[in-house]
Amino acid sequence: MNRVLARKQLRTNVCGTTKIFRRTFSTHPVSTSGSNEKSNAKTNSIEDDSPQHDIAIVGGGMVGIALAASLASKPLTKHLNVAIIDNNPLLGRKSTIEKGHPPDPRVSTVTPATISFLKGIGAWKYIEEQRHAYFDKMQVWDYTGLGYTRYNAKDVDQDILGCVVENKVLQSSQLSCVQESDLQKTIYPARLNSMNMLPSSSLTGLGEVPSTTDLFMRGRLAKLELSDGNNVYAKLVVGADGSKSRVRELAGIKTTGWNYSQNAIICTVEHTVENFTAWQRFLPNGPIALLPIGDKFSNIVWTMDPTEASDRKSMSEDDFIKAVNDALDYGYGPHPETTGSGGSSLSWLTGDVNISAKERFETPPKVVKLSSERMMFPLSLRHAKDYVSNRVALVGDSAHTVHPLAGQGVNLGFADASALSRAIAEGIALGTDIGEANLLKRYEAERKPANIAMMAVLDGIQKMYAVNFGPLNALRAAAFHGAHYISPLKKRIISYASGEQSLPLFS
Template identity: 70%
Template sequence: MVGMALACSLANMPLTNQLNVAIIDSNPALLSGACIKKEEPPDPRVSTVTPATIAFFKDVGAWKYVEQHRHAYFGKMQVWDYTGLGYTRYNARDVNKEVLGCVVENKVLHKSLLSCLQSAATQQKIYPFRLSSMTMQTSSSSTPHGSLARLDLSDGNSLHAKLVVGADGSKSRVKELAGISSTGWKYSQNAIICTIEHTEENQCAWQRFLPNGPIALLPIGDKFSNIVWTMNPEESSTRKSMSEVEFVKEINRALDDGYGPRPTSQQFGGKSPFSLLTTDTTISTNEGFEVPPKVTRLASERMVFPLSLNHANSYALKRDVLIGDAAHTVHPLAGQGVNMGFGDALSLAKVIAEGIAVGSEIGEVSLLRRYESERKPANLAMMAILDGFQKAYSVDFGPLNVLRAAAFQGAQYISPLKRSIISYASGEKRFPLFS
């Protein structure tokens, strides 16, 4: 999706829409032309896109295609702790916005970007093959293509390019062939994702932190929602194999009063413990705790993914640059991974356009480093925050539980903090509180 977003962005800008773009992707769904049927249950693989990502899709002309398929905007979010000691609710109106985000199936995002690209009057071609090898050629009389990257494909043919963009995921072949090393670690956690159905339409994003990881309930349209449930590998194996009836019971227990009591809205005598710090009465600090809708059935298979954090030590070499999961992978607890990737695509497209404007070679490392210098600090900041959350909620310890509850209450009642958190999560700010 991130690579297609970059191609759409390049096709949309006057300075870059004459570039000859080749998309190498062996995914058979790319050229299948299969229709997405609204009457079918949503696919469990979804993304929560932020207002900043929505704006990017609108700018490149892809969002109109998303709106032709199933998607679900949400204007509220509730986050709480299993101990019952704290919760916070976020509302789009707190930052004068209509929505906090939108949940979209990955296949809808991919199909929309492909439709956008196919409608563009640009020079682009899709190669449904795998990348076998990549070499950087130096200019000489014996190399007719000059100083270019040579890409050998699995069908035996070769391409030559001024710039190779690795947007091929966490196990990036481009990164491997370029010899770019990474830093990171595996979490002792897996995520179960699936589609569920409930008795009423859901228009809120819910997340509860449990002893072994968070569970999120995300609206996906009609009476369907998406579950992203983080737990240890042993639990994920057990829950994947249990019956549907038992699994639905486990979901409802995890989202309601299992593991601990529900938070109450009157824990502090109806008064904010931070009332002296709250000066902005326009923000929704007094919203009471709500119970998520009850899950009635499982509407898809259960898929299990191991979780990890990984960051490329370099984003850019001569004629080679990484974006999206090829450059960074994060914990899914805040749904920020794909939005970080779309931010990479937008930044790289602008840097390429700026380079063309001043006559620079688009594969020059000095130009590509400008992209890296913009995105690396932003991505590292987000990765540090998400990793900190993961570690803070991986320990069940009394005093730490109280501190976490205090953090929830602070986010609920301190208006400037709440507004900064929302703006940061929506993609409008880089660093909370300081930007």
């Protein structure tokens, strides 16, 4: 009798809590028990108390929260019941970014296409209230001094080429959108331990309101077992849990790719003047990027072999600043010529061209101070052979990881989130089960070719600069000159990097 009364009390609590989920962000999941192998009435009653959601997003990082915010912004999906599973204890709490503090070294360069997406879901207004840095110019060159190119937003009739934003600002801004929406959302502060789903079968013979257990047994729900002992059921499970995705592993989705023999060091540095340009120089062991982040701060992303990276990470601040300035100035080789191409060995490519002031080679502003810790991480390329399977979809780094040399990784992830939310909305409009593989394949068909193309471009650039060989150096210089002086090609490259057009050479 006591157990029956306790079960009734639990059901009452669950119903009350569900109403709260409609307006607030809950981090107090409902506890469950029971085995899915039993089908008697007693077991069904216990299983019915387990939380059932339309979508379970595993991973509460920038891309996972972007998907939730995108769903919250659409009329057809804004009332869905969504679970966000992430063991970050700070997720869901009101985040305040301290003004006056140096920027965090973990930043992202968002393209105009991503900015449009963030405006569409309502997040950009929150980003603009916090530190960020637009840039309208970009300069790329290499250590040989044979060539360089400068891109200007005006070349494609735009105001900006991109914006650098701290990752925590991106995440907190999107969380604000989710928190203020009508989306029914629950945060589960736990890790995903296991995931189970059964083949779909007919619902014939079930009552008007099938139980959670019945739906699971008929293959209409996936069951997620969490590290805190809770079970969660969902029609669709989205893996947004990074390059070592547990969802991808449990779904049995294989990957292809390789590790680069390179590590990246990231940190925040300070200048005496504000930086408004994105700079990137290719060095013998990998590129170094200097990205504006506002208030006389810039972000460094320096790629090199693991031994050199360890040395750079541990050297004194003064030595590190000297190494950075050398890498961005005369270190490793001379500046490219800025007097025109008429006297160049590559004049056959461009003719005798006069270089305007805005196109002349410039030296980046000197770094005067290290303003954050130096963080180091290994680089790799990974691509999932499938982005979807029955009741599972992968987004962001769970589906693909790329070299950071062009800062495109998070932009690909945001594009994934946008495309998947559209596919889910289309499925709801058609009355389709949002977890069916046939519907999810539409998302894969849209994103897979675009991601593969970008991965191929970035990997090709990485490999082209991994070898110091005379004829190849000349070929690279020819590519620089073509990108700098051939206006239609230049516009194509800028538009492609902005996320607004297809490949510059094949469309």
